[in-house]
Amino acid sequence: xxxxxxxxxxLEEEVVRALRLRAAEHGRSVEAEHREILREALLAMPRGRxxxxxxxxxxxxxxxxxxxxxxxxxxxxxxx
Numbered sequence: 077x078x079x080x081x082x083x084x085x086x087l088e089e090e091v092v093r094a095l096r097l098r099a100a101e102h103g104r105s106v107e108a109e110h111r112e113i114l115r116e117a118l119l120a121m122p123r124g125r126x127x128x129x130x131x132x133x134x135x136x137x138x139x140x141x142x143x144x145x146x147x148x149x150x151x152x153x154x155x156x
Contacts, residue, residue: 084110 099109126134 082110 095109095113096106098113099106102109102112104112
């Protein structure tokens with residue numbers, strides 16, 4: 077992977093503040109957050125589409141495995 081340096085000048089203070097906040101929320105440096113935003117914007121799936129992994133991870137951890145148990149199949153009566 078090539079390393080490039082990207083300098084962004086002239087950002088509004090509001091954008092810088094939002095970037096700092098987002099970085100803090102994700103536990104990353106501002107630089108790492110900037111890289112992630114660029115990665116998401118340029119390499120990710122089209123907007124509004126999530127991968128199966130993202131969809132599964134977004135599901136709440138509620139309920140019980142018993143909620144998904146199948147009732148036993150006793151077959152059916154067949155006349156021969």
